[in-house]
Amino acid sequence: MSIVVIVAISTVLGMLFSGVIGWYICRLKNATKKAVQQENNPYKDCKEESQEGDFELPLLDMSTVYAATNKFSSENKIGQGGFGPVYKGELPNGQEIAVKRLSQSSGQGPKEFKNEVILIANLQHRNLVRLLGCCIQGEERMLIYEYMSNKSLNNFIFDETRRKLLSWKKRFNIIMGIARGLLYLHQDSRLRIIHRDLKTSNILLDGEMEPKISDFGIARIFGGEQTEEKTKRVIGTYGYMSPEYAMRGHFSVKSDVFSFGVLVLEIISGQKNWGFCHPEHDFNLIGHAWKLWSEEKPMELMDKVLEESFSVNEVLRCVQVGLLCVQQRPEDRPSMSDVAFMLSNESTLLPQPKEPGFCMESSSIKIDSSSIGQDSSTHNEVTLTILDGR
The missing domain is CATH 3.30.200.20 (Phosphorylase Kinase; domain 1)
Incomplete structure (x- = not known):
């Protein structure tokens, strides 16, 4: 009887051992096959991310x-x-x-x-x-x-020769196109997207000079009723960042609105906000635009290369909308739906802008000039000592 039991136990153990060995060999083969497939198709990670x-x-x-x-x-x-x-x-x-x-x-x-x-x-x-x-x-x-055959807006608007190719009609169409794209991100897409790095080098132009917003590497998704968020890692481009984001890490759809306002003023003037220089004052482009508005001379902001006919009311409306977008307090800035409506309806009476944020630059800011077109990227390890509007 004991011999039968011993034989039975040995048989069972042998089967279990064979099963374990078989499972291990099968797993090893699968792992080898998977490694070979990964070697032959090294894009699996991207597919998994897609799924x-x-x-x-x-x-x-x-x-x-x-x-x-x-x-x-x-x-x-x-x-x-x-x-x-x-x-x-x-x-x-x-x-x-x-x-x-x-x-x-x-x-x-x-x-x-x-x-x-x-x-x-x-x-x-x-x-x-x-x-x-x-x-x-x-x-x-x-x-x-x-591929965008005309590259970025940055290559046109700040170039002494190429910006002459941007008539006021083309500039206004670019402003409207950016507004529509940003409105889609904030409101009309199934995801609410905060871009966080809206600037001229991230506006690409196709063969018809139609603008397309690009570079979503640091964009953030807002879900449900979320309206703002705070981060310890402030990353973006100085000159386009809103005061609350640059100073406290708070960002929202109104942060993008501020960046859009800077873009509008740059497109109108052909001048950069960051690095703007004027012989009579130390304001940046935002401060210069506010100064001209306060002195009732807003048309002096317009790029001097624009000589062909244009609508004065259209230019003034764009200047006013640009200043409304760069207000110091986020709640004073319009939403992108309001911006799109104000730009496309000349009969609408616009609110008067208050003194904007970041009217002056600070020379004590350490910057990383790694962006296209020598834009200046600011990261969380940078100490910002920026003068607010006076």
Whole structure:
């Protein structure tokens, strides 16, 4: 009887041992197969992120991107931002693309990359840049966008020669396009998006000079009835940041409204807010615009290269809306729906602006000039000592 029991126990143990060995071998094979598949298709992470974000995003392999950009040649480089270099490329089907390649030395990383992929792939609007796909291989991370033949607004509005190509009609259309895109982000999309880095180098222009908002690496999603948030990491571009964000880390849709107001004043004048210089005072562009408004000389803000006919009332309305958007207190700024309405309805009586925020610059600010067009990015480790409006 004992021999039978021993044999039975030995048989059971042998079967269990064989089962464990078989399970281990099977698992090892699967792991090896998975590793081989990952080696052959190094873009799985991007696909998983796409599935997590509940959207479909085309994946381009490295060889395709490499060939499209002529091996990332310097001749194909069309820009440089906080994310990294941007290259022009052409796919085998003839489609032109812009490849944003994450730099190893970039202050942005996988978190910002994933953030931009998830956000922009969920957004569809004629005034937002269209994301075509992504590519990941090892440490390489790339975003593939539709190519904008006229590059960024930054390359036009601040260039002594090219800004002459921007008639007032084109400038007004650009202002309206940015307003529509921002309104979509804040109110009309299924996600409420705060861009947090709205500036001229992040406004791209297509062949028809239609503006498209780009670069959603540091954008944030607001859910439900959420209206504002606070962060310890203040990151953006000095000259466009609202007072409450730069000084206290508070951001909301009204932070984007402030940035939009700065853009409007820059588009009207052809001058930068950051680095603005005037022989008679120390105001920045915001302060200069307020000074002219207070002295009832707002038309003097208009770019001197604009010589063709334009509507004085339209220009004045844009100046007034720009000043309303850069008010010191967020609650004094209009919403983007109000902005779009005020810009498109000449018969509407506009409220009078109060003295704006950040009328003067401070020379004691340490900045990181890594953005396209020599814009100045400010991060949380920077101490801001900025003079408010007087």
